[in-house]
């Protein structure tokens with residue numbers, strides 16, 4: 001697929017929408033050849049208000065999405081990439097979408113991932129393991145949690161006296177660079193970017 005238009009992202013979220021806001025800012029600065037064409041929320045959440053404030057169309061689809069419904073909404077909005085940004089439901093990955101559904105996990109996979117590993121639980125597990133580094137992992141999605149091929153990882157230190165919250169804040173800072181970098185890489189590799 002080669003064309004002049006920027007790739008269109010659908011951002012899926014269930015929470016604050018911080019990742020959405022960061023991606024929108026990066027795109028606005030011309031640092032990612034993409035546009036956000038749709039936000040899908042799995043529940044009423046702060047991210048919906050943030051999407052609306054950015055002028056992005058929002059679909060609230062509660063619970064787990066069926067594959068056919070997912071394909072229909074992605075086609076309706078001419079989406080090229082599904083970008084999970086704090087989306088807490090399992091998502092089917094229809095064959096045609098394999099390699100085009102991306103997630104960011106707030107720790108280094110394959111350790112510190114899997115069902116139930118989200119939010120502060122991840123950072124608590126990292127602290128309990130006593131490892132010197134954490135970071136984030138951008139990976140392609142399959143139908144399991146946190147298991148698809150890794151695209152990009154970025155590390156940060158775990159510091160003495162860290163709490164799950166202080167570590168989460170440091171990891172999120174790293175995410176704000178890593179997610180755009182990984183998406184840039186994927187778009188460039190796919191040959192469809194701008």
Ligand code: GRF
Pocket residue numbers: 014015016017018019020084085086087104105106136172175
């Ligand atoms: C990020 O930390 C990301 O790693 C994870 O969800 C978080 C963003 O969620 N997948 P939110 O925007 O704070 O709700």
